[in-house]
Amino acid sequence: MASSTLSPIRSFGFALDIDGTLLRGSTLLPNTISTLQQFQRDNIPFVLFTNSGGDLEASKAKKLSELLGTHISPKQVVLGHSPFAALVDGREDLRHKPILVVGSGLNGDSEGPRRIAQSYGFENVYTLTDILAACPAIWPNPHSYTDANVRQLPNNLQFRAILVFNNPLDWAPVLQIIIELLLSRDGQLGTESSKNGNTELPNDGFLQDNQPQVYFSSTDLSWNSEYPVPRLGLGSFRAALEGTWKAFAGPNAKLNVVELGKPSHIAFAFAETALEMWRREMLMLEKGQELLPLKKVFMVGDSPATDIRGANDFVSPQGTIWDSILVKTGLWDGKSKVQYAPSAAVEGIKAAVEYAIKNCGE
Ligand SMILES: [Mg+2]
Structure with missing residues (x-):
């Protein structure tokens, strides 16, 4: 992907799990901040898609913005509930x-x-x-x-x-x-x-x-x-x-x-809609202004049973392809055989994004 030759309208985006993918508790995992900064710099839409909860999306977005050193909109936060x-x-x-x-x-x-x-x-x-x-x-x-x-x-x-x-x-x-x-x-x-x-x-x-x-x-x-x-x-x-x-x-x-959380179809449909709406907002499109749906969404997560299984099973109503990337910074130890096979299994968020950029079709 050579950014100079690309249209600013991305045909792909990311759904990123939080715990075990970007953070462990409230501790940053390696390359989290640089990855999110890269997304912002390159206009790559993303949502944070977690099964955790107990907080308002707006308040979670505020806390995540502080922790991740990047402004996160409440519209980019999809919690379990x-x-x-x-x-x-x-x-x-x-x-x-x-x-x-x-x-x-x-x-x-x-x-x-x-x-x-x-x-x-x-x-x-x-x-x-x-x-x-x-x-x-x-x-x-x-x-x-x-x-x-x-x-x-x-x-x-x-x-x-x-x-x-x-x-x-x-x-x-x-x-x-x-x-x-x-x-x-x-x-x-x-x-x-x-x-x-x-x-x-x-x-x-x-x-x-x-x-x-x-x-x-x-x-x-x-x-x-x-x-x-x-x-x-x-x-x-x-x-x-x-x-x-x-x-x-x-x-x-x-x-x-x-x-209703990951890996349910309802959760993935909700996340896809949130990502599409966020993408429209990034592009400052007016209501009703047409935009082709995302071609690909990369789900990056540490849980084979929720992140990977959900992305593999999800059939997008608008034909978007969901690709699953498993990181070994959380639940999965990187060695044991997983029941739900991802498209790629990598060290962490940085390698996940490198894989995605290579396979995004742009
Ligand atoms: Mg996780």
């Missing part, structure tokens, strides 16, 4: 319906996920704190949920969805309440469906009584922090939920959890 925004008015139409949000904000409170949900447009949002304040007997001594913001629960409240934003601090009361709602009648706390266990009904009678749908932002089993070995990710919480569910409902009763 960003695709929840698609549930507000889509087929699920949850804007006005009561939803329970699960996760922990930056201060460990459950107000964080509520703020994020409201920023997406959900208008009827409840938290664990609200439930525990209304009925302390639900779980004795829940030390993590003592924040002051409490919304009163109306009578006969029927939860229509449970949105798991990120790893809750205190798994036990959260598991308790999710399991209770999944076994309830009409998503009402304090009830039990009489259909549960009826083997003449589909799914042994479980989840046949208007219970809420569970959505998870992402299900990475583990993640890398500054600690020397991987930590329990949100996927571990999902495994705990599914294990508890099986213990109560038996081996034949399915629990249909919808997952």
Whole structure:
């Protein structure tokens, strides 16, 4: 790619994972800053596409801008829970319906996920704190949920969805309440469906009584922090939920959890749209002004199961080709055989970009 001969309109872009690809915890991995500076200098569009969460996109962008030494727009940030925004008015139409949000904000409170949900447009949002304040007997001594913001629960409240934003601090009361709602009648706390266990009904009678749908932002089993070995990710919480569910409902009763983070199709479609919109903004195009879709997007990440698998499986509605590049600065040790083969496996972000530039078709 000789930049002097190129049109400034790039036909390719990048979706970059963050943890294990650009950063480890809050420590910069080698060549992160120079790579992002290169993107800016050469007008190469990119989004930061992570399964982590618990923060508003705008606030995450601000922190990343400081850490990465490059201005990052909130529009370039796709978090594990960003695709929840698609549930507000889509087929699920949850804007006005009561939803329970699960996760922990930056201060460990459950107000964080509520703020994020409201920023997406959900208008009827409840938290664990609200439930525990209304009925302390639900779980004795829940030390993590003592924040002051409490919304009163109306009578006969029927939860229509449970949105798991990120790893809750205190798994036990959260598991308790999710399991209770999944076994309830009409998503009402304090009830039990009489259909549960009826083997003449589909799914042994479980989840046949208007219970809420569970959505998870992402299900990475583990993640890398500054600690020397991987930590329990949100996927571990999902495994705990599914294990508890099986213990109560038996081996034949399915629990249909919808997952919206990487590697889901929904997440990759969301990231592609974000990248296209960002590219338009970089080019300062007017609304309606035509632009050919990206020919290629390079997904660079350290997780074979999410970054690589998701990019390999994604079929872009606009025909963009997604190419997957695995780096060995995070989860993958660079030696073990991976289940989901990338287009290229390289040392780190710098080599990933070199590979991409060679194969971008420009
Ligand atoms: Mg990662």
